[in-house]
Amino acid sequence: MTLVAHAPRFETERLILRGPELHDGEPLIDFLMDEVRSEGFGGYTKRDDAWRWYALNIGHWHIHGYGYLSIEDKETGNPAGITGIWNPEGWPEPELGWVVFEGYEGKGIAYEAALAARAWAYSDLGFATMTSNIVPSNTRSIALAKRLGATFEREYDNVQMGLDHLYRHPAPEALK
Template identity: 70%
Template sequence: MTLTNAPMLETKRLILRGPEKADADAMINFLMDETRAVGFGGYTKRSDAWRWFTLNVGHWHWHGYGYFTIQDKETGKPAGISGIWNPEGWPEPEVGWVVFDGFEGKGIAFEAATRVRQWAYDDLGFTTLTSNIVPGNSRSIRLAERMGATYERTYDNPNMGEDMLYRHPGPEAA
């Protein structure tokens, strides 16, 4: 198996790049925020959150894709993550997103996730993608629907419990 380095993608306001050691604290802080990280499981121990962060690095090498760090061009700070996620037990690859504290309400998740989806279709050859959303996460549901995704079904996610699967339009419509 060869190791995969994440490409660098850009949008008007964002750089999407592979995870770096310098991003760990921002991601770990997010993962340990019980309210904000509900869709990612949330962690009470820093060591468990660190494992999730490094799991993403391994995910890139295993699959050739994973979560990009969203870097705000204006500040240079990590603003969140967005990418294609497909760990063991997932029904199929999904486009996911998280925006860190202080970066909400600016359209960053939409801008990043739309660019990630385009990359998955154009460069990776995906023909379909989903987004798996914890029931009650109204902000993620609105974002998925804004991207053109539609509710398909509820299923039992082996890591998260009940999850709603939203189907994105294919490359011809995206």
């Protein structure tokens, strides 16, 4: 059961990107409670706080008309992570974000999913620019942002994580 009626569903070579579903909750909560892996998402120590973040993403869809899509592995049908457009209160502008769950790192899944999410934001949502906001210690996400063609623009004070780096993605016309 999808929890967001207007979320798109599209496929890449290995993945299905779709709105959040009930069975996505446990893998996402597990990720959020891993303080090391979820540092860029705030890192939670209490299950009820992680559950609230899961519910926040569903509410984000209803407020903005976009949010994080669940990344489903086509081969297994299992949730592999999330990617999409995030813009909660206090964000400098909408951002393209991503994370893959344990066991899915190093397989190009975040790259494949983020490319598709960015294309969706540019084509279907009409965005003219995208950023990715990355905590400075997250070297893997910084490398992925650069692989996606994003360039460092500035540091800023993120209302949730403190010092953050903002990477600017190429505009849609630059990707053609």
